[in-house]
Amino acid sequence: MEYVMVDGRTLDRSAAKVDIEDRGYQFGDGVYEVIRVYNGKMFTGMEHLKRLKESAEKIQMKLPYSPEELLARMEELILKNEVDTGTVYMQFTRGISPRNHVFPGENVATTFVAYTRKVPRPVEPMEKGVCAILDEDIRWLRCDIKSLNLLGNLLSKQRAAEANCFEAILHRGETVTEGSHSNISIVKDGVIITHQADNHILNGITRQKMLEICRNESIPFEERAFSLDELSSADEVFSSGTTVEVMPVVEVAGKPVGNGRPGSVTRQLQALFKAEIERQCGQI
Numbered sequence: 001m002e003y004v005m006v007d008g009r010t011l012d013r014s015a016a017k018v019d020i021e022d023r024g025y026q027f028g029d030g031v032y033e034v035i036r037v038y039n040g041k042m043f044t045g046m047e048h049l050k051r052l053k054e055s056a057e058k059i060q061m062k063l064p065y066s067p068e069e070l071l072a073r074m075e076e077l078i079l080k081n082e083v084d085t086g087t088v089y090m091q092f093t094r095g096i097s098p099r100n101h102v103f104p105g106e107n108v109a110t111t112f113v114a115y116t117r118k119v120p121r122p123v124e125p126m127e128k129g130v131c132a133i134l135d136e137d138i139r140w141l142r143c144d145i146k147s148l149n150l151l152g153n154l155l156s157k158q159r160a161a162e163a164n165c166f167e168a169i170l171h172r173g174e175t176v177t178e179g180s181h182s183n184i185s186i187v188k189d190g191v192i193i194t195h196q197a198d199n200h201i202l203n204g205i206t207r208q209k210m211l212e213i214c215r216n217e218s219i220p221f222e223e224r225a226f227s228l229d230e231l232s233s234a235d236e237v238f239s240s241g242t243t244v245e246v247m248p249v250v251e252v253a254g255k256p257v258g259n260g261r262p263g264s265v266t267r268q269l270q271a272l273f274k275a276e277i278e279r280q281c282g283q284i
């Protein structure tokens with residue numbers, strides 16, 4: 001039996017249904033989050049739920065639960081589904097109402113759905129590194145919102161998958177923004193460089209945690225846009241995200257990065273990130 005949550009009720013997966021006039025289904029009018037679970041505990045859960053609230057506010061949507069209430073609900077679901085290592089997904093849409101571009105108004109309740117997945121840590125690719133393609137970033141200009149509208153991301157990720165690659169590194173003209181489903185950083189002469197948190201990227205919780213680790217460990221970093229030239233001459237490239245943690249990228253657009261193996265700064269960050277997970281969730 002797999003339990004899911006719909007509007008605060010816990011029910012069997014097979015009993016969960018979506019109304020055809022749900023605005024998430026019709027317009028992608030909603031926001032979502034994915035939280036990592038290690039040893040049955042959520043990692044950086046509160047940070048994700050605060051970002052969910054911010055995403056909702058940015059699209060003028062009011063969530064019916066506080067981050068604290070949501071955290072408790074998600075804990076319940078993880079326990080019920082006996083998730084040890086995995087993820088919990090949740091989304092809120094602007095509710096059910098006859099199709100109309102105009103918002104339906106406050107009397108229409110949001111639709112809330114949550115479910116869990118059992119997902120192992122991607123240990124092997126984290127050891128060996130992965131490849132990435134390059135793709136023009138054709139998405140809208142509010143990539144800071146974790147919105148359900150992911151078509152631009154999907155098209156890029158599909159291109160990457162067709163090239164047997166893990167990620168598509170996106171660029172607006174000469175400027176690298178992020179990945180189709182992760183943040184991208186480069187390392188040059190020992191300095192980590194990653195795009196500043198503005199409307200062109202999702203400010204990843206993993207990215208934020210990683211920068212906090214860098215601050216604490218005096219690892220130099222710069223939050224700024226970098227170019228395709230800087231990407232192709234980088235010593236190291238890595239992707240970061242909730243399910244993939246810190247993932248070395250060893251090949252970009254068919255060319256090896258550095259010596260074609262995960263670099264020392266990336267490896268150091270992976271170890272520090274793992275230590276942070278273990279501090280919060282126990283040994284992994």
Ligand SMILES: Cc1ncc(COP(=O)(O)O)c(C=O)c1O
Pocket residue numbers: 153178179180181182183201202203204205206207240241242243
């Ligand atoms: C487009 C995009 N950027 C960045 C990230 C990384 O964010 P986080 O570290 O919060 O998972 C994701 C994760 O889903 C993403 O989809």
